[in-house]
Amino acid sequence: MVRRVVxxxxxYGGLNSALQLERQLSQSKDRNWEIILVDRCNYHQHVxxxxxxxxxxxxxxxxxxxxxYLLNGKRITFMQGDVKxxxxxxxxxxxxxxxIDYDRLVVALGSETSYFGxxxxxxxxxxxxxxxxxxxxxxxxxxxxxxARNSSRKDRASLxxxxxxxxxxxxxxxxxxxxxxxxxxxxANDIDPSEVRLVVVEAAPTILMGYPAGLPGKASELLxxxxxxxxxxxxxxxxxxxxxxxxxxxxxxxxxxxxxxxxQGPAALAQWGLQTxxxxxxxxxxxxxxxxxxGVYVIGDCSLVVNPNTGRPAAPSxxxxxxxxxHVAENLEAELVGGQRETFRPAGTGEVFSMGRRHAYAVLxxxxxxxxxxxxxxxxxxxxxxLNLGGPALVMEKxxxxxxxxxxxxxxxxxxxxxxxxx
Ligand SMILES: Cc1cc2nc3c(=O)[nH]c(=O)nc-3n(C[C@H](O)[C@H](O)[C@H](O)COP(=O)(O)OP(=O)(O)OC[C@H]3O[C@@H](n4cnc5c(N)ncnc54)[C@H](O)[C@@H]3O)c2cc1C
Numbered sequence: 457m458v459r460r461v462v463x464x465x466x467x468y469g470g471l472n473s474a475l476q477l478e479r480q481l482s483q484s485k486d487r488n489w490e491i492i493l494v495d496r497c498n499y500h501q502h503v504x505x506x507x508x509x510x511x512x513x514x515x516x517x518x519x520x521x522x523x524x525y526l527l528n529g530k531r532i533t534f535m536q537g538d539v540k541x542x543x544x545x546x547x548x549x550x551x552x553x554x555x556i557d558y559d560r561l562v563v564a565l566g567s568e569t570s571y572f573g574x575x576x577x578x579x580x581x582x583x584x585x586x587x588x589x590x591x592x593x594x595x596x597x598x599x600x601x602x603x604a605r606n607s608s609r610k611d612r613a614s615l616x617x618x619x620x621x622x623x624x625x626x627x628x629x630x631x632x633x634x635x636x637x638x639x640x641x642x643x644a645n646d647i648d649p650s651e652v653r654l655v656v657v658e659a660a661p662t663i664l665m666g667y668p669a670g671l672p673g674k675a676s677e678l679l680x681x682x683x684x685x686x687x688x689x690x691x692x693x694x695x696x697x698x699x700x701x702x703x704x705x706x707x708x709x710x711x712x713x714x715x716x717x718x719x720q721g722p723a724a725l726a727q728w729g730l731q732t733x734x735x736x737x738x739x740x741x742x743x744x745x746x747x748x749x750x751g752v753y754v755i756g757d758c759s760l761v762v763n764p765n766t767g768r769p770a771a772p773s774x775x776x777x778x779x780x781x782x783h784v785a786e787n788l789e790a791e792l793v794g795g796q797r798e799t800f801r802p803a804g805t806g807e808v809f810s811m812g813r814r815h816a817y818a819v820l821x822x823x824x825x826x827x828x829x830x831x832x833x834x835x836x837x838x839x840x841x842x843l844n845l846g847g848p849a850l851v852m853e854k855x856x857x858x859x860x861x862x863x864x865x866x867x868x869x870x871x872x873x874x875x876x877x878x879x
Contacts, residue, residue, distance in 0.1 A: 458488045459792055462549055462558035464539050466495035466523055467503065468774045469756030470564030472781035473788075475845075478530050480789045489792055491531065492558075494551055496538045498523055500845075501587050504774050505838055507626065509590035510597075511633030512641075513813050518854050519587050526846060539565065542728045544749050560751050560788055563730075563738065564781075567719035567757035567772060570735070574717075576695040577621070581715035584626060593714060597634075597641070600711055605645040616642070617653040617710035619700050621692055623663030625809055627716035628675055631656050632811035635682035654684050655708060657700060659691035666771075667807065668819045674826065678811050692717075719772065721758050733760045734769055742799035743787050744780055753788070755780040763802050770802050778841075779803060808834045835862045 463474045474493045481489050500521045508514035523534050537551030542563075548555050569585060571577040582593050597618075604615040618638065620631050631654065639649035656663060656679070662672040663679075663686060676686055687702065694701040700708045721736035731748035733739045737760035739747045744759065746752040756777035763770040770776055779802055787797040806820035808830060816830035839862060842851045851859055 458490055459559040460490050460492065460557065461560045461562065461788060461792070462492045462494065462556060463562040463564060464494050464542075464549065465564035465566060465756070465758075466493055466497070466500050466534075467564060467566050467756060467777065469566075469758075469777035469781050469784075470495070470562060471500050471523075471526065472778060473562055473564065473755065473784045474532050475526070475530065476782045476785035477788050478532050480785055481792065482531060484789075484793045486793045490533065492533045492535055492556060493523070493527070494535050494537055494539060494549065495523070496536065498534070498536050500526060502838065502841065503586070506584060506587055506590040507630040507633050508810075509587060510584060510593040510630060511637040512594055513633055513637065516587050516591055519590075521842075521846065521850065521854065525850075539724075542724075544729050544752065547751075560791065561753065562784060562788075563725070563746075563752060563754045563758055564756045564777070565722050565724075565758055568722050568736075569715065570718040570720040571715070572717065574692055574695060577692070577715060577717070580695045580697055581621065581713045583715045584630060585719075597638075597712060601641050601645045601647070605647060609651075612647070612651060613653075614698060614709040615711045616647070616651050617655065617708065618712045618714070619708055619710045620654070620656045620714045620716060621695070621700065622715065622717035623656045623658030623660070623665075623686070623688065624716065624718065625664065625667070625807075627656060627658075627714075628663055628679070629810050630714065630716060631679060631684055632682070632815065633813070635679065635684050636812045636814075639683075652683075655710075656684060656686050656688075657690050657692055657702065657708075658686070658688045661689045663688060664809070668824070670824065671807075671809070671817055671819060674817060675809065675811060678815060682812065719757060721760075725754075725758060730754070735760075737769075737772075743797050744784050744800050745787075753784045755784055761800070761802065765801070765804075775805050776802060779805075808837060810834045832862055 463470045474491055478491055502519040505514055505519050509516050527534055539551045541550040547558050569583045583589055604612045620627050638652045642649040642652050664672040664675055691703045693703040725738050726732045730738045730746050738754040740754050740759050741747050744753050746754055757772040761770045783800045790797045808818045810816045816834045817826045818830040818833050
């Protein structure tokens with residue numbers, strides 16, 4: 457009898473678990489399996505670079521890969537649809553007008569934006585979770601400058617004020633890019649760049665709270681040097697049309713309010729009956745299987761994984777989803793064609809934060825460095841991902857510019873090192 461694995465979500469976790477499982481199962485003699493991948497989009501998104509799209513330094517096409525291209529020749533059926541319901545008892549998934557049965561389910565639907573119940577936050581801000589969101593922000597900012605160039609200096613004050621709510625990594629990466637782009641846009645629209653105000657509002661006492669020691673301070677220093685105003689220890693009380701009210705009482709008038717405040721597991725997980733924990737993420741056991749529903753694996757931002765090395769929930773990230781994907785594939789293979797399931801142990805691979813077009817911070821275990829070398833490392837990580845997914849052809853098609861920059865930059869750095877050594 458054919459056993460069907462349904463994978464929900466074609467993001468980092470879902471796509472890569474489906475691809476890996478297909479590779480493994482294709483090598484077994486057993487042909488009684490099928491894999492169905494479901495996503496609302498018919499393309500895979502390279503989410504870790506969308507802040508660059510928002511701030512005009514990367515074209516949206518670079519971060520979007522058609523699933524037809526990635527699944528070509530693979531024994532994976534793609535079905536496009538918005539997953540609305542999962543009947544965990546009846547082992548059925550419902551999306552759009554279809555219902556499909558499953559024997560094993562992988563839930564990899566990513567996360568939802570968390571607004572912490574702040575009045576007006578959802579209605580009056582632009583979020584950054586997908587390539588479409590990034591496009592929207594990019595178009596909004598360009599439009600805002602066009603309006604500003606034809607407005608009086610008084611009206612321009614709020615038009616040229618940009619507030620980023622949330623100083624976690626996505627907020628900081630976005631701010632770094634905007635700090636490079638907004639002054640250029642001002643000049644292109646005959647506006648004095650000093651009229652532009654870019655503010656980060658963060659409730660915690662520092663940006664990048666909880667990240668390795670030294671990083672928050674260095675990142676703050678760099679942003680301030682780029683002209684960014686940091687309002688830390690400043691929880692947002694309310695957001696209205698064109699205004700952000702801080703709990704201290706101060707109100708910032710701003711035409712552009714961007715929300716990077718935080719993420720939580722999709723509300724649907726609990727509605728379907730999966731046991732959820734902190735931030736609405738599904739609680740999983742060591743095999744990455746729902747503790748309430750055996751046979752349902754949950755990975756990526758959806759899952760609440762406790763890092764056995766620290767005893768604390770692992771932070772959701774693309775690199776975590778990419779570690780979980782092959783692991784779930786191994787465990788599914790063990791279940792489907794025989795073998796022993798293994799316990800997942802997250803490996804610490806470090807963090808690289810981009811801080812604009814030419815700067816980044818890298819923390820790799822005990823080693824940390826910043827500047828252009830770290831920025832090149834960030835580019836190289838993106839390139840390596842495409843290389844693993846679709847080989848050199850995909851890199852050449854999607855990222856020829858990044859490839860040239862990385863190769864050229866690496867050569868430059870090596871030359872500089874050589875000169876210093878000789879000197
Ligand atoms: C600006 C920004 C920068 C980031 N930078 C980094 C970084 O440098 N390093 C890092 O490790 N992480 C980074 N992250 C975090 C990282 O992108 C996420 O942790 C990662 O995308 C999670 O992977 P995932 O597979 O769980 O979900 P996703 O990649 O979000 O994929 C979820 C998929 O599910 C689909 N989907 C969702 N709901 C439905 C539904 N109801 N029906 C059908 N399909 C659905 C979506 O279309 C999507 O394809 C960044 C995030 C942002 C926003």
